[in-house]
Amino acid sequence: MKNLPLIVIVLVIGGGLGYFLGGGNEQAVEQEAVMETSSESTLEAVKAKGYVQCGVSQGLPGFSNADDNGNWTGIDVDLCRGVAAAVFGDADKVRFTPLSAKQRFTALSSGEIDILSRNTTWTMTRDTQLGLNFAGVNYYDGQGMMVPSGLGVTSATELDGANICTNTGTTTELNITDYFRANNMSFELVAFEKADEVVAAYDAGRCDVYTTDRSGLAAQRTKLTNPDAHVVLPEIISKEPLGPVVRQGDDQWFNIVRWSLNAMINAEELGVTQSNVDSMMGSDNPSIKRLLGEEGNFGEELGLSNDWAANLIKAVGNYGESYDAHVTPLGLARGVNALWSDGGILYAAPIR
Amino acid sequence: MNFSDLSRLWNDARIRRITIQVVLVALVVFCFWWLISNTSQNLDKLNKSIGFDFLSQNAGFQIAPTLGTWLFSYEVGQSTYWDVYLIGIINTLLVAVLGIIAATVIGFLVGIMRLSNNIIFRSFATVYIELLRNIPLLLQLFFWYFTVLRSLPDKRGKVDLIPGAVSVNLEGLFLPFPIWHSGAGFAGIILLIAVISALYMRAKSRSRQLMTGHPLAIWRITAGIFAAACLMIVVSVGIPMEWSQPTFIETGPILKQGFDKTTAIMIIPEMLAVWFALTLYTAAFIAENVRSGILAVSKGQTEAANALGLSTGQTLRLIVIPQAMRVIVPPLTSQYLNLTKNSSLAVAIAYPELVSIFAGTAMNQVGKEIEMFFMMMVVYLTFSLLTSAFMNWFNHRSKLVER
Numbered sequence: 044m045k046n047l048p049l050i051v052i053v054l055v056i057g058g059g060l061g062y063f064l065g066g067g068n069e070q071a072v073e074q075e076a077v078m079e080t081s082s083e084s085t086l087e088a089v090k091a092k093g094y095v096q097c098g099v100s101q102g103l104p105g106f107s108n109a110d111d112n113g114n115w116t117g118i119d120v121d122l123c124r125g126v127a128a129a130v131f132g133d134a135d136k137v138r139f140t141p142l143s144a145k146q147r148f149t150a151l152s153s154g155e156i157d158i159l160s161r162n163t164t165w166t167m168t169r170d171t172q173l174g175l176n177f178a179g180v181n182y183y184d185g186q187g188m189m190v191p192s193g194l195g196v197t198s199a200t201e202l203d204g205a206n207i208c209t210n211t212g213t214t215t216e217l218n219i220t221d222y223f224r225a226n227n228m229s230f231e232l233v234a235f236e237k238a239d240e241v242v243a244a245y246d247a248g249r250c251d252v253y254t255t256d257r258s259g260l261a262a263q264r265t266k267l268t269n270p271d272a273h274v275v276l277p278e279i280i281s282k283e284p285l286g287p288v289v290r291q292g293d294d295q296w297f298n299i300v301r302w303s304l305n306a307m308i309n310a311e312e313l314g315v316t317q318s319n320v321d322s323m324m325g326s327d328n329p330s331i332k333r334l335l336g337e338e339g340n341f342g343e344e345l346g347l348s349n350d351w352a353a354n355l356i357k358a359v360g361n362y363g364e365s366y367d368a369h370v371t372p373l374g375l376a377r378g379v380n381a382l383w384s385d386g387g388i389l390y391a392a393p394i395r
Numbered sequence: 396m397n398f399s400d401l402s403r404l405w406n407d408a409r410i411r412r413i414t415i416q417v418v419l420v421a422l423v424v425f426c427f428w429w430l431i432s433n434t435s436q437n438l439d440k441l442n443k444s445i446g447f448d449f450l451s452q453n454a455g456f457q458i459a460p461t462l463g464t465w466l467f468s469y470e471v472g473q474s475t476y477w478d479v480y481l482i483g484i485i486n487t488l489l490v491a492v493l494g495i496i497a498a499t500v501i502g503f504l505v506g507i508m509r510l511s512n513n514i515i516f517r518s519f520a521t522v523y524i525e526l527l528r529n530i531p532l533l534l535q536l537f538f539w540y541f542t543v544l545r546s547l548p549d550k551r552g553k554v555d556l557i558p559g560a561v562s563v564n565l566e567g568l569f570l571p572f573p574i575w576h577s578g579a580g581f582a583g584i585i586l587l588i589a590v591i592s593a594l595y596m597r598a599k600s601r602s603r604q605l606m607t608g609h610p611l612a613i614w615r616i617t618a619g620i621f622a623a624a625c626l627m628i629v630v631s632v633g634i635p636m637e638w639s640q641p642t643f644i645e646t647g648p649i650l651k652q653g654f655d656k657t658t659a660i661m662i663i664p665e666m667l668a669v670w671f672a673l674t675l676y677t678a679a680f681i682a683e684n685v686r687s688g689i690l691a692v693s694k695g696q697t698e699a700a701n702a703l704g705l706s707t708g709q710t711l712r713l714i715v716i717p718q719a720m721r722v723i724v725p726p727l728t729s730q731y732l733n734l735t736k737n738s739s740l741a742v743a744i745a746y747p748e749l750v751s752i753f754a755g756t757a758m759n760q761v762g763k764e765i766e767m768f769f770m771m772m773v774v775y776l777t778f779s780l781l782t783s784a785f786m787n788w789f790n791h792r793s794k795l796v797e798r
Contacts, residue, residue, distance in 0.1 A: 049413070052413075053413060053416045053417055053420060054420055056417045056420075056421075057416065057417040057418070057419065057420025057421045057423075057424065058420055058421070058424050060417065060418075060420075060421035060424075144759065145754070145755045145756075145758065145759055148759065148762060149764050152441055152443075152764075168760065168761075168762075169762075172443075172761065172762050173443075173762035174438075174441030174442050174443045174762070194649055194650070195649060196649070196650070201648070201650070202650060203648065203650060203651065204648070204650040204651040205650045206550065206566065208745075211742070211745075211751060211752075211755040211756050211759075212755050212756055212758075212759040213759070216456040216457070216756060217455045217456055217760070219457075220455055220456050220457045220471050221455065223457075224471060224472065230457065231457070231459060231460060232456070232457035232458070232459060233459055233663075233665070233745045234459070234745055234747070234751070234755075234756065235743070235744065235745045236742050236743055236745075236751070236755065237743070240537075240743065240744065240745070243541060244544060244745070247541065247544035247545050247565070248544070248549040248565050249544055249565050249664070251550075251650055290441065291441050291442055292440050292441060292442070
């Protein structure tokens with residue numbers, strides 16, 4: 044290697060030059076980056092491209108599911124459409140990205156989507172370690188278990204030695220592990236990437252138990268060969284508050300998503316529906332006046348127009364209407380997801 | 396320095412070369428710096444930091460029983476994310492190595508069959524190659540997995556492949572495992588000596604054949620050596636090993652019925668499906684490599700071998716294949732690399748390899764995408780480079796010696 048000294052010299056000079064170029068510009072680049080954050084908020088980026096990019100599931104009836112024509116429906120979808128209506132006055136200015144459980148957070152933090160509305164459980168780790176913010180809860184769920192009725196099992200405490208099928212990359216894996224450890228029972232976990240394969244494997248008999256959120260059990264059950272030959276066990280082994288998620292560090296966008304959800308819940312509480320929203324415009328009730336933008340400038344404070352909530356309700360209806368249209372058909376009663384005034388725990392902060 | 400000096404410098408080939416190289420290195424360093432600083436700024440904005448501390452945290456999820464979980468005695472609450480990483484590597488390596496071995500054997504067989512004069516063999520090989528090579532691997536994976544699942548009884552039933560020893564049901568394939576008694580070490584040493592002396596005799600036979608043209612009766616000698624070794628072991632320590640008896644439980648709580656996993660080795664169906672799919676898919680490509688390799692050997696070689704009175708098998712083994720290897724090995728390397736990388740598709744059917752448990756489950760718990768993808772890239776890169784290095788060495792060995 045007689046060229047070695049030459050190579051070393053080239054590397055040193057070149058490296059130094061590169062470092063100098065980089066280092067010399069460091070401040071300028073930093074300034075640029077800071078400017079970028081203040082000038083390119085999510086709201087402005089969304090307005091510039093003309094639509095909201097929304098991350099949804101790969102097909103969970105009632106929450107986010109596409110029909111044969113590619114039209115998405117479900118309460119998670121309604122939330123995204125609601126945000127689009129609040130921002131643009133047009134609920135169709137939204138595009139959906141179907142994501143697997145393990146892709147979803149990366150897609151959000153990389154900026155590929157603006158909202159993640161994909162039956163996602165709010166946990167502390169996700170709020171802190173993952174750099175995300177949960178904008179609220181649109182469905183209070185809990186993890187349940189389904190077994191073939193042929194096994195004769197009536198309680199989860201009888202499941203010692205079971206094989207369990209579930210999705211990878213979810214809180215389900217952790218909850219089921221905790222539950223079996225707490226009850227000193229053994230089990231084996233078979234974790235698939237997509238829900239369709241979980242259902243197919245459970246249906247083929249690979250597992251004794253299928254576990255996921257109870258809403259998911261009700262939805263996926265319809266895909267089994269013989270839905271009636273399976274029972275959902277009474278135990279609810281976890282708290283699963285599902286809600287929309289945004290990136291940390293953009294409070295304005297966070298507020299828009301949070302208050303879009305609150306507006307849907309408040310609208311139900313105030314009796315404002317998709318069909319009566321126009322006639323409600325003349326209402327004397329100050330809460331309704333504030334909601335619909337006839338009093339105060341709540342919309343402008345969000346960076347939107349004052350009729351943001353009126354547009355939202357016109358497009359997707361209030362929370363109860365959305366629930367009845369999508370979740371009730373699955374056979375899931377309102378339960379804890381009823382308004383606080385009806386005995387549930389749904390309680391949105393007031394618009395005032 | 397005036398213009399003519401500059402142009403003289405530029406016309407000096409040596410200086411021009413150095414200048415271009417300096418600029419190139421500068422550009423590369425600048426790009427890396429830019430990437431790193433941009434990434435760290437963006438992470439700062441999300442309140443995330445770079446670090447590998449998460450590796451010592453406990454992993455709170457169960458992993459399906461596989462070679463990896465057995466080797467590292469995985470236990471929820473005790474084992475860390477580092478263990479999860481290692482288990483993922485072992486499980487990936489396992490299907491890759493098993494797949495490479497099986498795909499090579501099947502690939503060579505099918506490749507030779509494709510050139511056979513027997514029309515049944517030839518058409519079977521053609522159909523096999525064209526069918527498997529042209530269907531996406533992921534579909535084949537699902538096909539094998541759900542075919543296996545749909546055709547087997549659930550864990551409360553079984554199909555005996557070898558009654559009392561090997562059985563299969565939806566939970567997996569159950570095999571007996573060896574139980575060693577005292578004296579097993581002694582037996583091992585005796586067998587090792589036997590293998591070494593058999594190899595020595597083989598080498599000796601070969602050199603004798605080169606010298607005199609008459610080989611030793613190598614098969615008889617080998618059989619004799621091993622018979623003597625076995626006799627010695629049986630006489631001195633008896634048979635120092637027995638097979639476990641897989642126990643099938645048919646009574647008691649319904650969920651506890653099925654094979655007692657402490658009495659057998661269990662191979663989960665996910666692993667079998669991944670192995671089948673990777674093997675059969677890659678074997679189709681290898682078969683084509685083998686065919687092209689054999690066709691590359693001039694026909695005169697076979698004719699010359701026939702003239703010398705070598706049998707078809709000897710011609711293939713001694714004349715054709717060694718020469719064909721020169722053509723086969725380089726593309727074979729890339730098939731091995733493909734197989735290893737394709738094993739990451741196993742995530743779709745719940746085989747707990749690296750991408751499934753580390754990039755899937757673990758990443759969702761700790762959210763360190765950059766670090767974890769970096770760690771996985773290191774693994775796949777290492778596998779690939781090692782495979783290439785080995786195959787290059789092998790290729791060098793089997794290369795035509797030119798004088």
